[in-house]
Amino acid sequence: MTRAVEFDTTLFDAEFFSVVRGARLPVRPRDAVRAGIRAVRRLGESLEFAELRPYQPGDDLRLVDWNAFRRLDRVLVRRYQAERSHDLVVLLDTSASMGVPAGRFHRARRLAGAVAVMGAQRNDRVTLITFDTVSRLSVVHSRRDTNATGVLATLSALRSTGQTDLVESLVAAGERVRRGSTLVVLSDLLSPTAIESPLSRLQRNHVRTLFVHVWAAADRTPDLRSVATPIDVETGDETAFLGSRPQLEEHARRFDHHVEATAERVRAAEGEFVSIPLSDPFSQNVLDVARPAGAAW
Amino acid sequence: MTLAFPAGLWLLTLLPVVVAAHLFFHEKRSIFVASLMFWDSGDPREQHRFRLRAVLSMNLLLQVAAVTTLAAALSQPELAGATTSSRDVVICIDTSASTLARHDDGTRFDTIRAAASRFAADHRESARVVVAFSGKPRVVGSFAPGDGGAEEAIAAIAPDHGGTDLGAALAFAEALLPSVDGTVHIFTDGSDGVDPGVIDNDRHVVHVVGARSDGVTDNVAIVAADVSPGSGGAPTRFFARIENLGSAQYEGELIVEADGNELIRRPLIVEAEASQTILLEVPVATFEGASFLLTGEDLLNVDNVAYVSASRIAPTSIVLVTRGNPFLESALSALPGATVTVRTLYTPAIDADIVVLDRRDGTAVPYGRILAVDSRLPGIHDPARLERADGESLLASDTHPVAEGVETSAAFFADLWTVEPAPGRRPIFTSGSRLAAFSLDRDDLRVVSLNFDVTRTNLVLSDAFPRLLFNAADWLLEGIERPWTVRTGDTVPSSTGGYVDTRYTGFAPADDGLLAVNLFDPSESDIRPAMAAGAGDTIERSAPPRCLWPWLAATAALLLVIDTLLWSRSR
Incomplete structure (x- = not known):
């Protein structure tokens, strides 16, 4: 019995699939067995036959090829190719700040969906983890579903709430991500980004990281047309902000510094950092994510 | 700026x-x-500014501005109208043969024409009539205020070979002026030897600008003079304005005399093309008239003397008993201070200074001051019909009815008619061998009898007729004590302390109630005491004040609209 999985067709519309199909994820050459398939060859673990070799003490007798013994009068042991797909983990920030401005969370979910679909089409094992204060394992993609409809359905149902704790979320995600996986983090990065420690751990675990910074122009220069009290959508904190030119310039300077520092930390851990402005079209965003400068994931 | 309704400012309490x-x-x-x-x-400063701006929003500022503007509109501010001093001007230009005399720069007429043209250009704000005269005056053109055609008309005037008749020019010019609020300027070479008295008239200010052979047009004139007798021990005020029309400084003396006695003699210096106003205060006993005299050298000294009567015109009540005589009624109404009441029948109960009997054939004849017209009627000659039945025959044997069909003319009467008081009948004038008019003064009876039919003569169409009536009335009223009264425009000392708030249009409160005025006529409802202005003085006219409240109300409405738009946009 197959459970029907539905996703929001307004969020993931025809244009979405058109863009995603035109932007396939790159292949890591050393892991490729053949073009279009990413597989790690490990003998003896999977069901696909690989070779016969002479029996050695300690080998599992269940692996002895008795037909070969009758024909060749030699004790040979079957060896199987251990075929395991690549893990692609999408870590999506679902905190309340992603909902401000209104289009940010929409764009972030479409990008996460694009990454998932592209990974599924590459036969990756796609895992979607959402996080705000804590990270939550939302869905694990079935390899039989080349359109990652389960992930898309999960993304369709998400809401932006709670506060952001990127550091803790990376720590938690690191415990779930398997060695050699690829971790794609989509966030507005509007939280402290002292992420050196979890990044180091991921690096040691040969996890490739790609930080996708989804940002709006208002993050850098607030749009204050009249006197109003700014309220932090996550914490409810207020501040006095007149919107004078020096204040706005200082705001932009701090934002730039924060983003640059975060990018430096990511690159220091051999990760990739992609800036996704909401002002760019979605197709451009997908291309930026699929082929980050100087790297192939 | 004044506020017509200051109470409107109470709106500011909102x-x-x-x-x-x-x-x-x-x-x-x-x-x-x-x-x-x-x-x-x-x-912290930024936070303070933030809080201040959060409270002092644009909406609040707009609302405060709207309420303030509304209060200002409600108080009805008015800008005082500009004061103008314009009046009708008649420019008389001498074109007589004497103006053809030449001097170094041309003829006298060139000088006259240039001065008149310059004068016309300088008085464009006034209505001007240009008159050319030598023997017989004629109107060259009439020009509305602002019309620059007067100069062109003057330039087109050419001298002729006639004589100079300043008197005729002045009479003609005065007839053109609709009211006393006008001036006559005569540009002449001043060589006709005319009697200065003709200039010293009591109706209009007359300036005579001389143009002599040397081309100099300098002239100093007393252009206005007035006397305000003091009362209650206060000194009498003598006012004079002297104008130097020439290009050189005038140096002389100003002498003020009261009833022929010199009161003041003071040096006088008037800069070229300037005027000087002099106000003197001297304690003087009762006097009838004052004269002002300039003693300095002047090329034209006919206007260096001014005479001002210290008395005001007293009212005269006249009862005209007639069955209809528009000529007589209009001529009597034109008498200074006269109030004419028309009746068809005389009764002894009528109280009047003068009774005018027009073709009366009735009952009683008044006993007092009588102006009898057309004495072919028998009543006035019948002593039995007089109210005073003393049996004395007054006029019966002295009547000389005018023959029918007598011809008269304005020129004939103008120089002839004067009324001389006399104890008995005195002929005023005759027509042929007949007595056309006579006067009679006997006891309490004074009579002026005009023994001809005023409807059958062209006399009434000339200015000689009202002049005759004026002289007759003046003589008839001699010796009658008449109370003072007030004419429109006179300055009235108020014993009740005067009015308040009279600078506003509308009802003006007085001590004993409200004075109703025409609310729709700013000039009529302006009941401020008028400045005392002698005949011919320049009367300052104030334009009606400009009301600002409509603009302020519109501004307030605009502010509220902007406030509403801002509010709706911020929603």
Whole structure:
């Protein structure tokens, strides 16, 4: 019995699939067995036959090829190719700040969906983890579903709430991500980004990281047309902000510094950092994510 | 600027209410932002400014401005109208043969024409009539205020070979002026030897500008003079304005005399093309008239003397008993201070200074001051019909009815008619061998009898007729004590302390009630005491004040509209 999985067709519309199909994820050459398939060859673990070799003490007798013994009068042991797909983990920030401005969370979910679909089409094992204060394992993609409809359905149902704790979320995600996986983090990065420690751990675990910074122009220069009290959508904190030119310039300077520092930390851990402005079209965003400068994931 | 309704400013008391309401209902506007990580709120001054701006929003400022403007509109501010001093001007230009005399720069007429043209250009704000005269005056053109055609008309005038008749020119010019509010300027070479008395008239200011062979047009004139007798021990005020029309400084003396006695003699210096106003205060006993005299050298000294009567015109009540005589009625009404009441029948109960009997054939004849017209009627000659039945025959044997069909003319009467008081009948004038008019003064009876039919002569169409009536009335009223009264425009000392708030249009409160005025006529409802202005003086006219409240009300409405738009946009 197959459970029907539905996703929001307004969020993931025809244009979405058109863009995603035109932007396939790159292949890591050393892991490729053949073009279009990413597989790690490990003998003896999977069901696909690989070779016969002479029996050695300690080998599992269940692996002895008795037909070969009758024909060749030699004790040979079957060896199987251990075929395991690549893990692609999408870590999506679902905190309340992603909902401000209104289009940010929409764009972030479409990008996460694009990454998932592209990974599924590459036969990756796609895992979607959402996080705000804590990270939550939302869905694990079935390899039989080349359109990652389960992930898309999960993304369709998400809401932006709670506060952001990127550091803790990376720590938690690191415990779930398997060695050699690829971790794609989509966030507005509007939280402290002292992420050196979890990044180091991921690096040691040969996890490739790609930080996708989804940002709006208002993050850098607030749009204050009249006197109003700014309220932090996550914490409810207020501040006095007149919107004078020096204040706005200082705001932009701090934002730039924060983003640059975060990018430096990511690159220091051999990760990739992609800036996704909401002002760019979605197709451009997908291309930026699929082929980050100087790297192939 | 004045406020017609100062109580409207009470609306300003709403301002604290507006501010309080704004503070009470003020909604703190807030916007949700993704993060406050990068917001700088550390500067206390910035926070203070933030809080101030949050309270003092544009809406509050607009509402305060709207209420203030509305209060200003309600108080009806008015800008005082500009004061203008314009009046009708008749420019008489001498074109007689004597103006053809030449001097170094041309003829006298060139000088006259240039001066007149310059004068016309300088008085464009006035209505001007240009008259050319030598023997017989004629109108060259009439020009409305602002019309520059007067100069062209003057330039087109050429001298002729006639004589100079200043008197005729002045009479002609005065007939053109609709009211006393006008001036006559005569540009002449001044060589006709005319009697200065003709200039010293009591109706209009007359300036005579001389143009002599040397081309100099300098002239100093007393252009206005007045006397304000003091009362209650206060000194009498003598006012004079001297104008130097020439290009050289005038140096001389001003002498003021009262009833022929010199009161003041003071040196006088008037700069070229300037005027000087002199106000002197001297305690003087009762006097009838004052004269002002300039003693300095002047090329034209006919206007260096001014005479001012210290007495005012007293009212005269006249009863005209007639069955209809428009000529007589209009001529009597034109007498200074006259109030004419027309009746068809005389009764002894009528109280009047003068009774005018027009073709009366009735009953009683008044006993007092009588002007009898057309004495072919028998009543006035019948002593039995007089109210005073003393049996004395007054006129019976002295009547000389005018023959029918007598021809008269304005020129004939103008120089002939004067009324001389006499104890008995005195002929005023005759027509042929017949007595056309006579006077009689006997006891309490004074009679002027005009023994001809005024409807059958052209006399009434000339200015000689009202002049005759004026002289007759003046003589008839001699010796009659008449109370003082007030004419429109006279300055009236108020014993009740005067009115207040009379600078506003509308009802003006007085001590004993309200004075109703025409609310729709700013000049009529302006009941401020008028400045005393002698005949011919320049009368200052104030334009009606400009009301500002419509503009202010519109501004207030605009502010409220902007306020509403801003409010709706911020929603």
